[in-house]
Amino acid sequence: MQQPRWVDAAAVRRIVSPDRARRLIRCELADGLDPASDPARRVAGVGDGQLLVMPATKGRSAGVKVVSVAPGNPDRGLERIQALYVLLDADTLTPSVLIDGTAVTSLRTPAVSAVAMDVLAPDEVGSAVIFGSGPQALGHAEALLAIRHTSSVTVVGRRGDAARATAQRISGLATTHRLSTRGITVDDPQVEAAVREAQVVVTATSAATPVLDDDWVADGACVVAIGSHEPHRRELGSGLLGRSLVVVEDIGTAHREAGDVILAAAQGALDWADVHTLADLVLGRVERASDRPNVFKSVGMAWQDLVIAEHLARP
Numbered sequence: 001m002q003q004p005r006w007v008d009a010a011a012v013r014r015i016v017s018p019d020r021a022r023r024l025i026r027c028e029l030a031d032g033l034d035p036a037s038d039p040a041r042r043v044a045g046v047g048d049g050q051l052l053v054m055p056a057t058k059g060r061s062a063g064v065k066v067v068s069v070a071p072g073n074p075d076r077g078l079e080r081i082q083a084l085y086v087l088l089d090a091d092t093l094t095p096s097v098l099i100d101g102t103a104v105t106s107l108r109t110p111a112v113s114a115v116a117m118d119v120l121a122p123d124e125v126g127s128a129v130i131f132g133s134g135p136q137a138l139g140h141a142e143a144l145l146a147i148r149h150t151s152s153v154t155v156v157g158r159r160g161d162a163a164r165a166t167a168q169r170i171s172g173l174a175t176t177h178r179l180s181t182r183g184i185t186v187d188d189p190q191v192e193a194a195v196r197e198a199q200v201v202v203t204a205t206s207a208a209t210p211v212l213d214d215d216w217v218a219d220g221a222c223v224v225a226i227g228s229h230e231p232h233r234r235e236l237g238s239g240l241l242g243r244s245l246v247v248v249e250d251i252g253t254a255h256r257e258a259g260d261v262i263l264a265a266a267q268g269a270l271d272w273a274d275v276h277t278l279a280d281l282v283l284g285r286v287e288r289a290s291d292r293p294n295v296f297k298s299v300g301m302a303w304q305d306l307v308i309a310e311h312l313a314r315p
Contacts, residue, residue, distance in 0.1 A: 004095045009103035019146040021111035029282040035250040056302035062090045063306045087309045097313045108304045110143035113224045116296035119281045121222035125199040132204035133157035133166040140202045141170040154194045155183045203235040214239030220290045229299040234260040242269030245289040247296045257299040
């Protein structure tokens with residue numbers, strides 16, 4: 001077998017910008033890609049963590065991402081989520097390219113969120129709140145700034161030093177205007193006011209229970225929840241889901257993995273018949289609500305990785 005070409009994290013960022021990733025994801029949906037065709041994610045428990053296998057096929061390409069989730073890694077100075085992506089020829093199933101899968105995940109997750117935010121968020125986003133201080137917090141800030149002229153970002157974290165460090169990194173992302181940032185802890189009394197004033201709220205945490213109160217989010221605001229892919233975990237409460245326009249990547253996948261939606265429906269706060277898909281947004285079948293919050297719940301799907309990997313593999 002010929003040695004597969006290696007694409008490292010630096011090359012991933014150099015070849016595909018965050019906004020280019022957004023446009024690639026959006027284009028695939030606009031061209032008719034059906035997320036429901038994705039095979040279900042396979043999950044195996046390993047100690048306190050998980051091993052995930054995410055295969056996908058499209059056209060002349062196939063690929064699989066192998067992901068490890070180790071909750072204790074940050075205390076060891078390692079990333080909580082690590083991954084490797086293998087791109088194959090769909091006819092021969094010969095591995096052709098190996099890619100830093102962690103970098104792919106860090107790129108495509110905010111890109112998918114940005115596709116939703118571009119429809120669900122108001123045209124004017126003066127302030128945003130991001131729960132979480134890891135790589136996805138930074139990536140979602142960058143994705144938001146590529147589509148909206150945001151002037152204030154508040155980072156909310158369990159540890160004040162981590163939240164402040166992420167806020168400082170976000171402050172350097174704005175190149176066309178002055179961006180005010182701050183980092184505060186989850187128990188800071190300023191959190192509620194920040195959320196109530198925000199036009200965009202992102203939850204990118206490892207929490208198993210809601211990280212904000214149901215009534216904090218203003219009508220017309222956009223909430224993006226990306227922290228969990230497990231049916232028993234949630235970052236958003238049933239009350240918030242029940243009074244919101246709710247969008248997911250795919251209905252079948254959400255039934256298996258989107259705990260925020262699953263639990264809200266089980267508690268009678270939300271009807272699955274009222275849940276929309278990301279393709280509905282892209283194809284104009286549903287529009288942003290101004291009289292209630294807009295929630296996009298993402299669990300991450302294999303087709304998204306393949307879209308990015310295909311572009312990275314081009315000569």
